[in-house]
Amino acid sequence: xxxxxxxxxxxxxxxxxxxxxxxxxxxxxxxxxxxxxxxxxxxxxxxxxxxxxxxxxxxxxxxxxxxxxxxxxxxxxxxxxxxxxxxxxxxxxxxxxxxxxxxxxxxxxxxxxxxxxxxxxxxxxxxxxxxxxxxxxxxxxxxxxxxxxxxxxxxxxxxxxxxxxxxxxxxxxxxxxxxxxxxxxxxxxxxxxxxxxxxxxxxxxxxxxxxxxxxxxxxxxxxxxxxxxxxxxxxxxxxxxxxxxxxxxxxxxxxxxxxxxxxxxxxxxxxxxxxxxxxxxxxxxxxxxxxxxxxxxxxxxxxxxxxxxxxxxxxxxxxxxxxxxxxxxxxxxxxxxxxxxxxxxxxxxxxxxxxxxxxxxxxxx
Amino acid sequence: xxxxxxxxxxxxxxxxxxxxxxxxxxxxxxxxxxxxxxxxxxxxxxxxxxxxxxxxxxxxxxxxxxxxxxxxxxxxxxxxxxxxxxxxxxxxxxxxxxxxxxxxxxxxxxxxxxxxxxxxxxxxxxxxxxxxxxxxxxxxxxxxxxxxxxxxxxxxxxxxxxxxxxxxxxxxxxxxxxxxxxxxxxxxxxxxxxxxxxxxxxxxxxxxxxxxxxxxxxxxxxxxxxxxxxxxxxxxxxxxxxxxxxxxxxxxxxxxxxxxxxxxxxxxxxxxxxxxxxxxxxxxxxxxxxxxxxxxxxxxxxxxxxxxxxxxxxxxxxxxxxxxxxxxxxxxxxxxxxxxxxxxxxxxxxxxxxxxxxxxxxxxxxxxxxxxxxxxxxxxxxxxxxxxxxxxxxxxxxxxxxxxxxxxxxxxxxxxxxxxxxxxxxxxxxxxxxxxxxxxxxxxxxxxxxxxxxxxxxxxxxxxxxxxxxxxxxxxxxxxxxxxxxxxxxxxxxxxxxxxxxxxxxxxxxxxxxxxx
Numbered sequence: 001x002x003x004x005x006x007x008x009x010x011x012x013x014x015x016x017x018x019x020x021x022x023x024x025x026x027x028x029x030x031x032x033x034x035x036x037x038x039x040x041x042x043x044x045x046x047x048x049x050x051x052x053x054x055x056x057x058x059x060x061x062x063x064x065x066x067x068x069x070x071x072x073x074x075x076x077x078x079x080x081x082x083x084x085x086x087x088x089x090x091x092x093x094x095x096x097x098x099x100x101x102x103x104x105x106x107x108x109x110x111x112x113x114x115x116x117x118x119x120x121x122x123x124x125x126x127x128x129x130x131x132x133x134x135x136x137x138x139x140x141x142x143x144x145x146x147x148x149x150x151x152x153x154x155x156x157x158x159x160x161x162x163x164x165x166x167x168x169x170x171x172x173x174x175x176x177x178x179x180x181x182x183x184x185x186x187x188x189x190x191x192x193x194x195x196x197x198x199x200x201x202x203x204x205x206x207x208x209x210x211x212x213x214x215x216x217x218x219x220x221x222x223x224x225x226x227x228x229x230x231x232x233x234x235x236x237x238x239x240x241x242x243x244x245x246x247x248x249x250x251x252x253x254x255x256x257x258x259x260x261x262x263x264x265x266x267x268x269x270x271x272x273x274x275x276x277x278x279x280x281x282x283x284x285x286x287x288x289x290x291x292x293x294x295x296x297x298x299x300x301x302x303x304x305x306x307x308x309x310x311x312x313x314x315x316x317x318x319x320x321x322x323x324x325x326x327x328x329x330x331x332x333x334x335x336x337x338x339x340x341x342x343x344x345x346x347x348x349x350x351x352x353x354x355x356x357x358x359x360x361x362x363x364x365x
Numbered sequence: 366x367x368x369x370x371x372x373x374x375x376x377x378x379x380x381x382x383x384x385x386x387x388x389x390x391x392x393x394x395x396x397x398x399x400x401x402x403x404x405x406x407x408x409x410x411x412x413x414x415x416x417x418x419x420x421x422x423x424x425x426x427x428x429x430x431x432x433x434x435x436x437x438x439x440x441x442x443x444x445x446x447x448x449x450x451x452x453x454x455x456x457x458x459x460x461x462x463x464x465x466x467x468x469x470x471x472x473x474x475x476x477x478x479x480x481x482x483x484x485x486x487x488x489x490x491x492x493x494x495x496x497x498x499x500x501x502x503x504x505x506x507x508x509x510x511x512x513x514x515x516x517x518x519x520x521x522x523x524x525x526x527x528x529x530x531x532x533x534x535x536x537x538x539x540x541x542x543x544x545x546x547x548x549x550x551x552x553x554x555x556x557x558x559x560x561x562x563x564x565x566x567x568x569x570x571x572x573x574x575x576x577x578x579x580x581x582x583x584x585x586x587x588x589x590x591x592x593x594x595x596x597x598x599x600x601x602x603x604x605x606x607x608x609x610x611x612x613x614x615x616x617x618x619x620x621x622x623x624x625x626x627x628x629x630x631x632x633x634x635x636x637x638x639x640x641x642x643x644x645x646x647x648x649x650x651x652x653x654x655x656x657x658x659x660x661x662x663x664x665x666x667x668x669x670x671x672x673x674x675x676x677x678x679x680x681x682x683x684x685x686x687x688x689x690x691x692x693x694x695x696x697x698x699x700x701x702x703x704x705x706x707x708x709x710x711x712x713x714x715x716x717x718x719x720x721x722x723x724x725x726x727x728x729x730x731x732x733x734x735x736x737x738x739x740x741x742x743x744x745x746x747x748x749x750x751x752x753x754x755x756x757x758x759x760x761x762x763x764x765x766x767x768x769x770x771x772x773x774x775x776x777x778x779x780x781x782x783x784x785x786x787x788x789x790x791x792x793x794x795x796x797x798x799x800x801x802x803x804x805x806x807x808x809x810x811x812x813x814x815x816x817x818x819x820x821x822x823x824x825x826x827x828x829x830x831x832x833x834x835x836x837x838x839x840x841x842x843x844x845x846x847x848x849x850x851x852x853x854x855x856x857x858x859x860x861x862x863x864x865x866x867x868x869x870x871x872x873x874x875x876x877x878x879x880x881x882x
Contacts, residue, residue, distance in 0.1 A: 224744045229727070229734050236722045242676050243709070243717045244732040245700025360385035 006356045006363075012298060016344060018351055020310070023343040027336045034327060041321055041328065048320020049313035055320070057188065057202020063305075063312030064204075064269045065090075067211040069290025070297055070304040071218050072125075072263035077299055078222060079255040080235040085132060085147025086263040087287025088154030089125040093264020095158065096124025097271045098278030102166075102176060105183035113183050117272055118210065118265065125264020126257040128154060133256030137249035143256075151287070158280060166278055176278035185273040207269035214262060215301035221258075231255055263287060292341040295348075314340065372435040374399040374531055374562035375420070380429035382415055389415040391586045393429070397531075397579075402553055402563040404573040404594070407583035408606055408806045409777055413566050416583070417533050420564075421453045422446040433531070452524025456536040458516050462509040467491060469508055470523050487526070494525050498556055513661075514545035518552070525561075532556065533564045538572060542661055543834065543867035550576040570599045571835070582606055607807045617818045620842035622651040626826045627673075627707075627795050632682035634668050634850075642668040644851040645682070650795065655817065655827045657841025657858070659834060661870050665850035666830045667712055670799050673828070674709040675702035687794065703732055708788035710781075712799030712830065718784040721773035725763075726754035728772045729787050761786045762812070778809030785813060789820060796820060799830040814840060834866060848872040 028038035049059045069086040076083035100120040104113050132146035168177035188204040222228040233241045234251045241248055270282045289311055297303030318333030373396045380393040390412045397403045407413045418424045422440040430437050433449045440446050460469050476483035491504050500518050524532055538546040553563050573580050582590045582605040590605045603611045627650040634643035643665050650656050658666050671677040675697045684691040687705040691697050711717035719728045730739050730750055739750050754768040761782045772780060802810040821827055831837050837844060844861050846854040846869040854869035868874045
């Protein structure tokens with residue numbers, strides 16, 4: 001009666017790796033098509049992402065945002081919900097962080113502002129996710145549609161607020177005044193320099209630690225609390241959840257609040273950690289990239305960290321590549337990212353059946 | 366076995382099929398004489414369906430040959446199968462509900478881009494078939510308006526229209542009343558007289574004995590015996606299926622019913638489309654008795670279980686239970702009903718009773734996951750859950766006794782044991798139990814039935830829903846029959862017989878005597 005199983009390293013290691021390699025192979029063909037040497041390009045990309053301290057710092061800085069949005073998409077997915085609104089939730093979360101910093105930067109020390117802003121960012125993001133969640137749970141409006149809509153609403157709202165209320169006096173562009181330094185999240189390089197460690201001048205800051213803590217929180221919440229138990233039941237078998245007396249609507253609303261909270265923390269990294277003022281469009285598509293990160297990370301925090309690093313490396317290495325080889329425009333870098341998403345997401349099952357079959361037969365023999 | 370003068374309609378030799386580590390079919394040999402009804406019997410997972418799928422071209426065998434009328438054939442897909450004259454009637458009908466019989470029959474065989482021509486040609490051919498085999502169907506009726514028995518005949522007609530000389534029926538009586546099943550067997554008999562060969566796959570011993578000429582028994586992927594039906598009996602077949610002696614009767618003493626513990630008055634329920642699925646159902650459940658609810662699947666039994674257990678709210682009516690009055694306005698959730706010590710083994714363990722993606726120890730607390738037994742202050746107490754799961758797996762003989770195995774990977778019988786153990790070990794006052802042995806091996810059925818009787822003897826009240834009439838009759842102390850959402854009859858188990866219950870299930874009890882059609 002015993003059933004053969006595919007070894008874990010195959011399904012979480014080998015198959016994703018093959019998918020990525022195939023994506024890089026096709027990217028290589030694209031480089032050949034525009035007359036560039038793919039090996040040389042790959043060299044620049046890898047060097048740019050991992051070759052020197054500052055590069056690594058940038059990679060991790062991008063990864064920080066992607067971990068937040070990846071967790072956001074992933075935890076909603078655990079309840080069977082597709083939260084496409086990470087972008088808007090991150091945007092509004094950033095607004096919350098910015099407002100708190102603007103209000104308290106001259107009156108409170110960092111040790112107080114930082115937790116306030118973190119909670120504020122999460123609450124603002126959660127609040128933005130609440131309305132689609134409520135509509136889904138109580139009115140049956142599809143969450144994919146409503147969260148997409150709320151991305152646009154968030155975008156318009158931010159423009160309105162920035163232009164009419166939050167713009168600093170005497171500047172021509174819609175940015176707020178710069179925060180006092182007491183509301184700046186410490187950079188990693190500042191943190192490490194007292195110990196004689198020089199890790200270059202990247203924007204990597206304390207928010208990276210926060211992102212890792214969120215991964216631990218996610219893991220404990222989903223797999224070790226009764227709420228996580230309910231969440232997974234609702235996500236995998238809603239009928240069984242009903243049978244078990246679980247309130248599906250309540251779980252839906254709570255998971256979306258947490259999802260929005262994770263997304264909102266992008267604001268901590270961007271606003272408090274790097275820009276030090278409130279501005280437009282700082283989310284730069286991280287909310288959407290989070291979908292790919294969650295997908296590739298197999299909805300597991302460790303996978304999400306790895307996937308976020310991969311995409312972070314593509315962002316950073318891609319920028320380096322576009323800088324070094326002028327014919328490679330930033331758009332080509334987006335093509336590579338697209339191919340990675342295509343092969344590891346949409347075409348995920350291309351090799352899966354055959355490879356699993358191979359290992360099943362080997363296990364059986 | 367049979368005379369050598371006319372060839373076998375189907376002959377299989379050395380058919381083997383492996384799925385990963387599972388050897389689903391192993392060196393199967395089978396010879397079916399033309400113009401006979403041949404039964405294939407075996408437990409769930411014995412490999413019956415795989416074998417039929419190979420004959421019908423859904424799977425290709427790893428090795429072995431198939432011969433039709435003495436000619437070796439190569440069947441790679443269902444088109445090939447149809448070409449050599451094989452037709453299949455699936456357990457779940459493959460009909461377009463809002464098409465007419467005629468439209469359903471020609472679907473996929475329209476005979477050209479313009480429909481009209483094909484339709485009139487088909488109409489003629491259908492009339493001929495329908496008369497030749499006395500199938501008694503109005504070809505212009507819309508399928509959704511036909512009773513299931515007739516829908517099944519549409520499936521048969523479909524196969525015949527495509528020129529089937531060999532008809533495979535997969536568990537054809539699952540949705541039929543006993544009378545409808547008898548009618549089906551009469552039709553099959555007349556088909557064989559016209560030279561059609563029938564392969565009948567079932568797990569019901571009674572039907573094999575009642576309708577077939579020969580029977581082959583499968584066990585764990587192997588063909589273990591061939592018998593002429595006239596020379597065998599229930600006991601021998603059951604033993605061949607399981608590989609050891611089985612007791613088909615349930616041992617139980619007279620019930621000692623006590624006070625009523627659950628009273629339902631005029632329960633009504635409407636589904637999402639506004640169809641009344643429960644029509645003023647009233648019943649009384651006493652401690653120390655098993656109340657059986659008989660009926661053809663889909664006549665309100667599932668809705669009754671759901672309303673009683675608090676999964677779906679009632680539209681009107683009243684339930685008295687554990688000193689509480691539950692009405693549409695004072696509803697209780699499934700969790701609250703559990704707290705009042707009502708346990709529920711749902712009809713469909715995959716859809717409802719288990720989360721198949723969960724490990725066994727997690728699925729073993731479903732519904733009771735909020736209990737302080739399994740929880741610390743913040744985190745769930747994994748160790749307590751695992752310890753208890755280990756204990757229960759030993760006590761209930763769940764195999765393999767591995768609490769970390771995903772529930773999907775247990776056999777049906779073992780999954781069911783996990784669910785029943787979870788509900789029974791909570792020491793409930795009332796146990797609602799739906800289809801307790803659906804998809805469970807014969808060997809495990811005995812054990813599950815014993816446990817249900819044991820719970821009754823401990824003075825608990827049990828409401829048993831089953832579409833297996835044998836099971837209802839074997840276990841119940843009192844039997845209620847449901848039809849179209851209403852209770853249409855009630856009998857004492859000692860006075861119940863299959864014919865009476867069958868007529869009640871078809872709501873034809875009042876029409877004096879004779880089959881209802």
